[in-house]
Amino acid sequence: MTLPRKTEPPAAAGRTKMEDIARIAGVSVSTVSRALAGSSKVTGETRARIEAAVRQTGYVVNQVAQGLRLQRSRQILVLLPTIANPFFGEIILGVEEAAQAAGYSVLVGSTEGDLEREAALARQLHTGGVDGLILLTGRIPDGLADHAARGQVIAVSETIPGQHLPTVVIDNEEAAAAATTYLRRLGHHNIAHIAGPEGNVLTAQRVRGWRRIVGDAAGPPVFGAFTMDSGAAAMTRLLARPNRPTAVFCANDEMAIGALKAAHLAGLRVPEDLSIFGFDDITFAAFTDPPLTTIRQPRREFGHAAIAALLAGTPPPRLAFTLVERASTAAPR
Amino acid sequence: MTLPRKTEPPAAAGRTKMEDIARIAGVSVSTVSRALAGSSKVTGETRARIEAAVRQTGYVVNQVAQGLRLQRSRQILVLLPTIANPFFGEIILGVEEAAQAAGYSVLVGSTEGDLEREAALARQLHTGGVDGLILLTGRIPDGLADHAARGQVIAVSETIPGQHLPTVVIDNEEAAAAATTYLRRLGHHNIAHIAGPEGNVLTAQRVRGWRRIVGDAAGPPVFGAFTMDSGAAAMTRLLARPNRPTAVFCANDEMAIGALKAAHLAGLRVPEDLSIFGFDDITFAAFTDPPLTTIRQPRREFGHAAIAALLAGTPPPRLAFTLVERASTAAPR
DNA sequence: TGGCGACATACAATCGATTGCACGCACACG
DNA sequence: CGTGTGCGTGCAATCGATTGTATGTCGCCA
Known part of the structure; x- marks a missing residue:
């Protein structure tokens, strides 16, 4: 008979996990999971004990584990030519706002025009790293066909030629x-x-x-x-x-x-x-x-619309531009 | 006797996984894993078969699963007051460059001065979402003491009062x-x-x-x-x-x-x-x-230095500023 | 008091990777 | 010919969560 061997995990993080909550509350992890997910199956006193344990320990679920099990990461990747440009900054701001409201976080990849880098970043879609991709680059890296078909890719500010990609733009x-x-x-x-x-x-x-x-x-x-x-x-x-x-x-x-x-x-x-x-x-x-x-160009709204379209799977509306009259133009003399 | 039941995972992604490579190459997943990790234990013909299978399928490892097992995500979170500001944009550019070179990717959190949002984002450190945190906000959210002690937090551009945090700044x-x-x-x-x-x-x-x-x-x-x-x-x-x-x-x-x-x-x-x-x-x-x-202020270098210090665990050097003479100043009349 | 239903909770499989240990095989040596 | 050495490979446990199914408990009614 062989003893159960353990493959030691690296440097135990020591963070509170669901198991700890379960032990403190005197229930099983399944019950904790269901309670946190808001299932109506966990009620009354049990639920109260679980909530107390969560508050006491300051527990938050491990997103990596959750992501693995659920096959989604709740992360959106924004690909842009260069972040050191206020034009993109405000689009990202809009993306951030909408994403945060929907419980997603935003990854930013500045490609500096490097195709290699673009491809490497886009690969995150395969590796489960991100759930969606927002392209501000005006082009689409190779090998994203299935993802695009699944509605996980959207272009913003610039249409991408030769692709039927949902796109957030003005005319x-x-x-x-x-x-x-x-x-x-x-x-x-x-x-x-x-x-x-x-x-x-x-x-x-x-x-x-x-x-x-x-x-x-x-x-x-x-x-x-x-x-x-x-x-x-x-x-x-x-x-x-x-x-x-x-x-x-x-x-x-x-x-x-x-x-x-x-x-x-x-x-x-x-x-x-x-x-x-x-x-x-x-x-x-x-x-x-x-x-x-x-x-x-309504850049913040670009961001909002992109997230909305990505999460809902509906094609984004075309947004409206505005002519802003200031002092650099006048009648010729 | 009970039949093995399956808890159905959500919508099978259908991505190539290590198991597929193993099957094609006619070896076990452990061997594949070792081969990909560059272990010298896998050699010669076996290694060649595995590499061929990887090329053929275009396989890339699932970062979420890898992150769970290894307890690290290879992601760095940058917290800043507002991304719609070219000053921060160029720091992020530097962070991006250095991070990418080291095999990390960069998450950006724009807090808009909202403490709540800051705390929510910083919580990613607990949840295994990110390995490190770069603060451009001039303050540190609560509950980050252990992480700071472990060298996972660094401040940039602005020192944070009352904290002995490694900091990248000019004088x-x-x-x-x-x-x-x-x-x-x-x-x-x-x-x-x-x-x-x-x-x-x-x-x-x-x-x-x-x-x-x-x-x-x-x-x-x-x-x-x-x-x-x-x-x-x-x-x-x-x-x-x-x-x-x-x-x-x-x-x-x-x-x-x-x-x-x-x-x-x-x-x-x-x-x-x-x-x-x-x-x-x-x-x-x-x-x-x-x-x-x-x-x-050498903003790109701020980014480089922050990543270097974070990954190496060494305190960052104080950077040098330059006086740039242009035309908005002159002797008084 | 026995049986049935409703409801709450626990068990264990699963996501995809990593890794300590055991084991198989080949070769060499006594 | 049996055993030792060493190298390469496979088994299975593990990371932390979710969830289908089984099980347990309780109340109610006949």
Whole structure:
């Protein structure tokens, strides 16, 4: 006969577990589990004893064990290009709020454009690490087909080409058209566009909206990289054009801020000599000099809608943008 | 005799597990586990068969099960006041980089100043959800004493009063003194200070550094809330003082940006009429008009150092700040 | 007083991995 | 030819929870 051997677990954590509660309350773990789950089968005095034991010890269930048994982790992973960008920050804030309210927590993966890293993070879906994936990257890592089909993946802010993924977005083309129309109504006839990087879906959509209003006679857009530096560089190129624009629609606020700086350096006054229009309405947009006229994307609501759609399994509604009028735009002289 | 009953697990996930690999390779799960762990006990042809099976199926270990058995989750939780703030964003970026390199992933909890929420998130340490906790909140939730003692908790950017917690910071008092000294050397004699909220540790440290240089004759600092709005309000109050300062040292860049705006609105030119000095060197500081002179905190390195200290269990080194000279400061006229 | 039903509680299997120990097999040596 | 040495592999316990089924208890009625 062999003695029962034990495979020693690593460094006993010593945390209170359900078994301890059971012992203190004088019941079995099953009963404790049911009591905590709110089952109506555990009542009266027994339930009271269990609750007392829980309070006394400060017990909280072990989420890892629970996750293993229930095959869900109550965690959502957000994948984004870079977290050091206030635009994403506020989306995450919304995600956090909604997730927390639903009893989920949020993992953040900043991929820095590295496909390898993206894939590694997305693998968490396989490994049981997370229940859902929110993509702010504008692309989807390989091997996520089944998960996507099961409604565990959702895109936010940017549609992903060639995928029928539920997506939380505004109508970017309409928003760009609205911005351009606004400038036109002010009396501008030469409206340039500082676009995002070529090949990007958002870039294409916003270029399309702008083009619809300015027509083919207008020159090509100048492409940037959604950064302040690239906005400044783009503006410098625009100012060198033979017929200088009187207004510039920028594909995001950061590039608009860069453009503003370049305009100032060139000795132009905004909005007297040049109108500048942004996109996103990040917090800083209200504090530039002059404050930026821009399109506001409801970023917190993006986050809320993403979680709601993910947890309910229903397709998210398309959200509305707002035109925020500030002082960086005016009629041309 | 009773038949073995099964307690049905929820919706069989159908993912490949170690057992599948074992079957395909014709060995037991223990051998697979050892092979994957890199044990030298599994060699030659057996190992080759296992590796082939893994490649063929695209198997990845289930982190939840592994976490349960090993009593560790390979996850680090970062607690911060609000994620919609570029200052924290870059710290998280650093945390992410270092964590990922060490095979850890990062959970982000934005507490919005809610103590309840902070405690709920911190509870993850008990529940096995995370292995370590990084606090950017400037305070520590209750009931973390043992964890702190075990080196699972570290503070970043802000020391936590009354706790001997390993902390990643610059010398804030020295930095404030350096900023004020810089202004004094430019020839300013009336240097005001827009401070953070009263009661905050950082506020106190920076006020102390400023005070050390300006002496007791200078008036009291004006308190703000680290936001652009509060910076603007504080500046407005300063401008109403009988002897208007010729330079203002702000406790962070956001308040400096607000101050800049208020100064402009009041018709003052910066730096000709008024010098403004910031703190942190957030990305936007280089793009204000004029660009902000400021103290740079090495935020990415904060993140790296925090992870290094957490994983190695060694106290982090104190990091160095840099004075970044830009155009918002000049000699008084 | 015996039997039946309703209700509360306990037992044990299960999630997917890790690991101490036992065991099998091959080879060598006495 | 029997036993010792050593290496590689398998068995089964374990992490902490959930849950289908069995069991126990009590009351009520005939």
